[in-house]
Every structure is written in C-alpha cells, then in structure tokens.
Amino acid sequence: RLVVGYALTKKKVKSFLQPKLLLLARKKGISFIPIDETRPLSEQGPFDIILHKKTSKEWQRFLEDYHEVHPEVTVLDPPNAIEHLNNRQSMLEEVADLNLSSFYEEVCTPRQLVIMKDPSSIPTAVAMAGLTLPLVAKPLVVDGTSKSHELSLAYDEASLPMLDPPLVLQEFVNHGGILFKVYIIGEAIQVVRRFSLPDVNTYDLLNNVGIYRLPRVSCAAASADHADLDPRIAGASSETTSRETRQGASWSSGSKIVQHRYD
Numbered sequence: 114r115l116v117v118g119y120a121l122t123k124k125k126v127k128s129f130l131q132p133k134l135l136l137l138a139r140k141k142g143i144s145f146i147p148i149d150e151t152r153p154l155s156e157q158g159p160f161d162i163i164l165h166k167k168t169s170k171e172w173q174r175f176l177e178d179y180h181e182v183h184p185e186v187t188v189l190d191p192p193n194a195i196e197h198l199n200n201r202q203s204m205l206e207e208v209a210d211l212n213l214s215s216f217y218e219e220v221c222t223p224r225q226l227v228i229m230k231d232p233s234s235i236p237t238a239v240a241m242a243g244l245t246l247p248l249v250a251k252p253l254v255v256d257g258t259s260k261s262h263e264l265s266l267a268y269d270e271a272s273l274p275m276l277d278p279p280l281v282l283q284e285f286v287n288h289g290g291i292l293f294k295v296y297i298i299g300e301a302i303q304v305v306r307r308f309s310l311p312d313v314n315t316y317d318l319l320n321n322v323g324i325y326r327l328p329r330v331s332c333a334a335a336s337a338d339h340a341d342l343d344p345r346i347a348g349a350s351s352e353t354t355s356r357e358t359r360q361g362a363s364w365s366s367g368s369k370i371v372q373h374r375y376d
C-alpha cells in the first residue's frame with residue numbers, strides 16, 4: 114500500500130484527480146489523501162509520497178522542516194528542484210547547458226532576452242541582442258497563476274515599449290503548428306502531441322503591427338495525438354521522440370518543438 118498526500122489547487126484536483134485515475138490507483142494499492150495546509154504535516158498522514166504544486170515561501174519551509182524529520186517521505190518535487198522551473202530564464206538555460214547540438218544535428222533553444230524593467234529600453238535591447246521579430250513575450254516568473262501564462266506576440270519594433278516587464282522575449286520559432294510534450298518520471302516517459310501556434314508567414318509580418326495577446330494553446334484540451342497531420346510532421350513519431358529524449362534531447366526548433374514540462 115502506498116499513501117500519497119496531495120497539496121494542489123482546486124483546479125488541479127479537478128483536472129488531475131479524476132475518477133478514472135483514482136480507480137486505477139486504488140487497484141494498484143495507491144490512495145490519495147488531501148493535505149490540510151493549515152495544520153502541521155507531521156500531524157497528518159503518515160505519507161509515503163507528498164505530491165504538491167505550491168510555491169509559496171511558507172509552504173516551502175513547511176516541506177523542508179517536514180523533510181528533516183521524515184527523510185523517508187518522497188516529496189514531488191523538492192522545492193529546490195522546482196526553483197529553476199519557476200523562472201523562464203533559468204528554465205531555458207538549463208536546456209541550453211545540455212549542449213544538445215553536439216549530439217544531434219539541429220537541436221537548439223529559442224534565442225531570448227530578459228527585460229527586468231523600463232519598457233522604453235526594449236527596442237534598443239532587442240537590436241543589441243540581434244533578435245529577429247516577431248517576438249513572443251512571456252512573463253519572467255511562472256507561478257501557476259493564469260496571468261503568468263499570458264503570452265503575447267510583438268510584430269514590430271515600435272510596439273515593444275508597450276510590453277510589461279519583467280519578461281522574457283523569445284524569437285518566434287515556426288514549427289508547423291504542432292508540438293511534442295514529454296513527461297518524465299524516473300524511467301517512465303510519456304510523449305503527447307499538442308496543437309500549437311501556426312507558423313508566422315511573410316504576409317503576417319508585413320500586415321500585422323502591434324502586440325497580439327496569444328490564446329492558450331497546447332493545453333490538455335489541444336491534444337493532437339489523433340489528428341491527421343502533414344506526414345512530415347507526424348513522421349516525427351512519438352517513438353522517435355521518446356528515444357531521443359531517453360538520450361537527453363529536449364527541445365528542438367525547426368520543424369518540431371519538444372517541450373519538457375513540469376506540470
């Protein structure tokens with residue numbers, strides 16, 4: 114028997130702890146128990162695993178204190194392991210540091226620039242960094258709020274000062290409107306295909322000015338696992354992707370985007 118205590122938002126509980134999962138888990142002897150965050154963890158449980166997706170300083174300290182007394186309990190994930198994923202700069206640097214292009218032909222991360230403040234300085238900063246428009250603007254910190262996932266696309270230099278730092282500016286990478294999400298827990302790897310933003314063409318570049326708020330794409334509802342795809346894109350099959358991933362590949366640009374995700 115395995116007891117999993119969870120501290121998740123109501124929204125996550127609804128999307129993740131679905132009856133089907135709970136049933137499957139029960140069959141395998143796994144039970145899920147909600148954690149009361151207002152009470153000390155050591156008065157609850159006992160747990161084998163603590164599953165959480167909270168990042169407040171207070172909660173982190175709670176977990177760390179608990180871990181000292183109960184090192185036998187697995188915390189998914191430990192606060193220090195999540196830290197670099199809460200910031201889009203460190204998130205991507207981690208991937209860039211893998212130096213994947215020395216193992217694979219064309220693996221790279223989108224070129225990006227961090228703007229901490231002063232939106233009026235953005236055009237110069239972009240020019241100095243040599244970034245090519247259009248640019249995807251993303252809030253620097255990803256804290257689970259829907260605001261932190263509000264992305265926008267800037268087509269022209271003149272509108273760049275309208276953006277709202279702190280943010281990451283990333284070159285838009287055409288990838289055929291599909292991406293691959295790779296979920297990894299230890300040895301287990303799951304690859305799913307999701308719809309994504311369509312390619313930007315010359316017409317868009319010439320005719321679009323300003324900042325465009327991007328719709329939320331590539332979420333679970335945008336599954337493209339069973340979609341009829343251009344064979345060139347579909348040909349990058351899940352099996353290939355998972356084999357590459359096993360060897361360490363993570364995010365490639367060009368015709369396909371692969372995204373590592375803590376979700």
Ligand SMILES: Nc1ncnc2c1ncn2[C@@H]1O[C@H](COP(=O)(O)OP(=O)(O)O)[C@@H](O)[C@H]1O
Binds near residue numbers: 223261287292
């Ligand atoms: N540099 C980029 N070029 C093209 N499309 C992108 C780029 N960055 C993000 N996207 C698209 O926007 C979506 C959301 O971006 P992402 O960085 O994953 O933010 P979120 O935190 O909302 O998941 C991605 O799934 C992808 O479809």
Ligand SMILES: [Mg+2]
Binds near residue numbers: 331372
């Ligand atoms: Mg994403």
